[in-house]
Amino acid sequence: xxxxxxxxxxxxxxxxxxxxxxxxxxxxxxxxxxxxxxxxxxxxxxxxxxxxxxxxxxxxxxxxxxxxxxxxxxxxxxxxxxxxxxxxxxxxxxxx
Numbered sequence: 001x002x003x004x005x006x007x008x009x010x011x012x013x014x015x016x017x018x019x020x021x022x023x024x025x026x027x028x029x030x031x032x033x034x035x036x037x038x039x040x041x042x043x044x045x046x047x048x049x050x051x052x053x054x055x056x057x058x059x060x061x062x063x064x065x066x067x068x069x070x071x072x073x074x075x076x077x078x079x080x081x082x083x084x085x086x087x088x089x090x091x092x093x094x095x096x
Contacts, residue, residue, distance in 0.1 A: 008090040014063035022065035036092060045074050 010023040029035070054066050081087050 011063055014061075017061060019061065019063065021061060022068065023063050025068060025071070033081045038075050041075075041078050042071070045071075051075055 006027075007023065010019065013019045014023065027039075033039075050070055051067055052092055054070070057068055059069075076084075076087060083089065
């Protein structure tokens with residue numbers, strides 16, 4: 001099970017509306033992460049302005065922020081996962 005599936009305190013706080021904005025993104029060291037090579041593209045994606053247009057969109061408070069969603073969609077494209085439905089068959093802890 002990946003690290004993301006173990007952050008229960010933050011998930012409970014988000015479900016009750018007690019999380020101020022969203023859960024922070026946390027990258028931790030790991031070994032043998034399937035598809036981990038796509039993480040090497042994160043600095044390049046940020047340098048190209050992946051999150052530059054975030055102010056144009058809004059979401060209600062919850063566990064995931066727009067930053068999380070934009071990063072997930074970009075990493076899905078790099079990992080050649082064609083749709084959100086196909087993401088369902090990936091290890092959930094590895095993707096958050």
